[in-house]
Amino acid sequence: LIALLVIADRSEWGEDAFAAQVASRPGSPDEDEAQRAGLSQTEVYPLVMFAIGGMLLFPAAGDLLMMFIALEVLSLPLYLLTAMARRRRLLSQEAALKYFVLGAFSSAFFLMGAALLYGFSGSVRLSELAVAVPATVGMDGLLLAGSILLIVGLLFKVGAVPFHMWTPDVYQGAPTPITGFMAAGTKIAAFGALVRFVYVVVPGMGWDLEPALWGVAILTMGVGTVIALVQTDVKRMLAYSSIAHAGFVLVGVIALVEEGISAVLFYLLAYGLATVGAFAIVTLVRERDAEGTVTGEALHLSQWAGLGRRSPWLAVAMTLFLLSFAGIPLTAGFIGKFAVFSAAVAGGGTVLVVLAVLASAAAAFFYIRLVVLMFFTEPDGERTAVVRSEGLTTVAVAVCALGTVVLGVLPGPVLDFAAQATSFLP
Numbered sequence: 001l002i003a004l005l006v007i008a009d010r011s012e013w014g015e016d017a018f019a020a021q022v023a024s025r026p027g028s029p030d031e032d033e034a035q036r037a038g039l040s041q042t043e044v045y046p047l048v049m050f051a052i053g054g055m056l057l058f059p060a061a062g063d064l065l066m067m068f069i070a071l072e073v074l075s076l077p078l079y080l081l082t083a084m085a086r087r088r089r090l091l092s093q094e095a096a097l098k099y100f101v102l103g104a105f106s107s108a109f110f111l112m113g114a115a116l117l118y119g120f121s122g123s124v125r126l127s128e129l130a131v132a133v134p135a136t137v138g139m140d141g142l143l144l145a146g147s148i149l150l151i152v153g154l155l156f157k158v159g160a161v162p163f164h165m166w167t168p169d170v171y172q173g174a175p176t177p178i179t180g181f182m183a184a185g186t187k188i189a190a191f192g193a194l195v196r197f198v199y200v201v202v203p204g205m206g207w208d209l210e211p212a213l214w215g216v217a218i219l220t221m222g223v224g225t226v227i228a229l230v231q232t233d234v235k236r237m238l239a240y241s242s243i244a245h246a247g248f249v250l251v252g253v254i255a256l257v258e259e260g261i262s263a264v265l266f267y268l269l270a271y272g273l274a275t276v277g278a279f280a281i282v283t284l285v286r287e288r289d290a291e292g293t294v295t296g297e298a299l300h301l302s303q304w305a306g307l308g309r310r311s312p313w314l315a316v317a318m319t320l321f322l323l324s325f326a327g328i329p330l331t332a333g334f335i336g337k338f339a340v341f342s343a344a345v346a347g348g349g350t351v352l353v354v355l356a357v358l359a360s361a362a363a364a365f366f367y368i369r370l371v372v373l374m375f376f377t378e379p380d381g382e383r384t385a386v387v388r389s390e391g392l393t394t395v396a397v398a399v400c401a402l403g404t405v406v407l408g409v410l411p412g413p414v415l416d417f418a419a420q421a422t423s424f425l426p
Contacts, residue, residue, distance in 0.1 A: 002273075002396050003181035006280045007048060009392035017175040017283065018044055018084045019092075026089035041084060047077040048181065055185050059192025064114040064124040064150070067193055071110060071157070074189060075103050078182055082174040087296040095173025102156065102166040110153025116146030126200045133204035144208055150197065151209070157190035158246045161219040171239035176297060179235065180279030183242050184272035191249055195264055198253055213254040214352060220247030221359040228366050233299050234282055237366060238275070241325055244363055245271055251356050252340035255347030262418035263339035269414065270332030270407055274321040277400030280393050281318045284311075286385050298384045304370060306379025311386040315374045317401045322367040324404045327360050332407035339415065 010016045018041045021034035054074025061067040083096030118124050120142040121132035133143065152163065159167040171179050202209055224244030231237040249271075252264040285307065287298040298304065308315040324333035337360060341353045407414060 002399055003177065003184060003276045004048065005392040005396040006180060006276065006283060007044060007177040009177075009283075009389045009396075012388040012390075014038070015086070016040060017086055017177050019086050019089060022084050026093070031089075044081065044084065047081055050074075051077040051081070051181075052185070055189035058189040059196060061193070061196075062126055064117065064126070064129075068107070068111055068114060071107060071153075071193075074186065075107070075157075078178075078186070079103060081178045082170055082182075084178070085173065085175040088173070091173045092175070093173075095170045099166050099170045106153050106156035106163075108153075109149050109156065113146045113148070113150030113153060116142055116149065120146060126196065130200050130204070133201060140205075140208075143205065147201065147205065147209060148212070151194070151213075154190055154194045154197070155216060158187055158194065158249070159243050160216050160246050160250060161223045161243065162216075164220070164223070164243050164246075167243055168236045168239040171242070172233060172235045172299075176235070176279050176283045180276045183238070183279065184275045187242065187246065187249075188268045188272055191246075191253070191264060191268055195253055195261060199256065199261065203256055210254065213250065214349075217247050217250040217254060217352060218355055220244070220250060221356055222247075225359045225363045228363065231366070232301050234301060234304065234370075235279075235299055237301070237370075238278060238282075241363065241366070242275070244359065245325070248337060248340060248356055248360070251344045251349065251352055254352075255340075255343040255349055257343055257347040258419075258422055259346055260340075260343035261422050262415055263336070263343040265418040265421055266407075266411065266415055267336035267340050269418075270324060270336040270404070273400045273403045273407070274324040274333060277397050277404070278318065278321040278325075280396045280400070281314055281321075283393060284314065284386055284389065286387050288383055288385055294385050294387060301370065301373060302380060303384045305373045305377040305384075307373075307384070307386070308375040309379065310384070314386060314397070317397050318374065319371050320401050320404055322371060324408070326364040326367045328364075330405070330408045332404045332411070335408055335411040335415075339411075 020039040021031060022041055024030035024034055051074050054070045054072070057070035058067060058074055061070055079096055079100045082099050083093045085092035114124060117129060120136065120139050121129045123129060123132070156163040171183060174182065221244055224240050224247060228237050228240035228244065231240060249264055249267055252260045252267065282297055285298045285304065286294045287296060287303055289295050320331065324331035327334045327337040341356060344353045
């Protein structure tokens with residue numbers, strides 16, 4: 001709902017983030033005519049609702065076929081929404097094509113894994129599969145291959161390394177409101193499904209899968225952090241940041257203790273609020289051309305210099321979200337990381353937690369770099385402007401900022417509520 005506020009908002013001159021007519025060729029007379037006529041793509045809203053429906057069903061499904069259907073229902077609308085950017089149309093369409101091709105690979109891995117697991121157990125229900133894991137003898141190869149393929153399909157969706165190739169290009173090319181919605185919603189839904197599968201089925205073969213999951217988590221944290229350090233594009237920096245956060249969440253997933261479930265859910269909520277809020281702010285910071293006309297989003301880091309003087313409240317909100325990403329105390333991100341790391345230690349993953357803390361400390365650099373640019377660097381002329389909107393984005397930023405602070409100061413009720421999720425796992 002918060003992301004939908006950003007999607008529905010328009011600038012002060014009545015322009016939204018989506019192409020006037022998506023079917024028209026970029027730069028063609030048809031596109032110019034559609035823009036002059038003030039057309040808008042109302043298909044955005046039913047597509048978003050279909051994606052939300054798939055996101056709700058994906059972690060709630062109790063059998064593999066329903067999970068696959070939910071995966072497709074959430075993915076197909078996002079492929080279309082990614083191609084609908086108003087500006088940089090070719091980049092947007094390229095991102096959609098990459099997302100579609102790699103998403104098809106993801107679905108194929110998932111479906112092949114489900115087929116092998118059905119061959120192993122004779123059922124697609126997770127509860128019956130969990131019963132078959134310790135009881136069936138002589139078919140361990142089928143079980144292991146099916147589980148690995150299915151987990152690979154889920155890791156594609158969460159953007160874990162080495163299945164992360166689509167993430168930076170899609171986050172950069174998609175309309176920014178869709179990027180925020182996708183970055184938060186898809187990751188939450190996919191991790192929900194991953195938690196359900198791992199905690200129901202995998203405990204019986206922890207010795208077989210744990211080394212692979214540890215390797216994926218370490219690679220995800222390391223690659224996401226290191227590559228984010230050298231990014232100069234704000235959306236790509238946040239994309240690689242999301243990859244690093246996928247690694248931190250995986251630390252809680254593979255803990256395989258009850259506390260890990262509530263920790264993962266809390267982390268995802270904290271991450272989702274900060275992500276939607278950060279991308280909402282990106283939609284308001286625009287660049288100016290040589291004539292002083294406000295155009296597209298200001299995505300180069302240098303263009304954010306001096307934002308604290310132009311719009312102090314917006315810069316303060318962005319700083320709050322960045323500090324939450326970094327895991328600074330009194331923010332939701334700190335509580336989320338503390339809960340996830342505590343669960344991992346309880347599950348015997350102390351070495352993994354040490355590596356995660358080191359990666360988290362290194363990741364703080366590129367968050368603080370943007371804070372320094374906003375507050376302690378002189379602006380480079382008048383290349384950047386903060387646009388006014390109809391107000392929906394401002395409401396979304398305020399709600400996300402409030403949630404980030406409240407969850408950082410009073411996390412207890414939400415953690416207790418998340419702990420009740422264990423009763424819904426079978």
